[in-house]
Amino acid sequence: MEELKALAIKKLEERGVTINDIALIVKDIQSIYRNISIDECIDTVLYVISKRETIYTILTGISLDEAAEKGLLDEKVNNLIKNDKGLFGLDEILALSIVNMNGSIALTNFGYLDKIKPGIIGKIDNEGKKKIRCHTFLDDIVSAIAASAASRIAHNVEEN
Ligand code: MG
DSSP states (O other), X not given: OHHHHHHHHHHHHHTTOOHHHHHHHHHHHHTTTSOXXXXXXXXXXXXXXXXXXXXXXXXXXXXXXHHHHHTOSOHHHHHHHHHTOTTTOHHHHHHHHHHXXXXXHHHHHHHHHHHHOOHHHHHHHHXXXXXXXXXXXXXXXXXXXXXXXXXXXXXXXXXX
């Protein structure tokens, strides 16, 4: 699993997303409630990414984005993914496999991030819209990881 986790992180970076980018979003959400260090956010993001479900979702979602970018899929499916139509919806569904493991706050955060698109989420969303790259699955995956990490931190605070 360690090997797959390293691969998932490498693929995220190849697609323009670093652990630090995701941690900054987590810090932003949580700073409403309390002061939190970027290191704690990075550790929690890495914890979320160490889970099997997260790793599989990252690798599968990015594979689909890359395949659509290269035009490797069935033409109709390829267009659906490449054009990131609002009603396609499977990108959100795939990302929910990450959110679902991390408590109800993760789901609320996920909806919030999908609307606001802060930081790196907005950046990749723009790249996708301008057809620079296909990030149909990636934006939801990054939102799901950030939403889940923020949720874990919030739940930890309540337990302490
Ligand atoms: Mg999407």
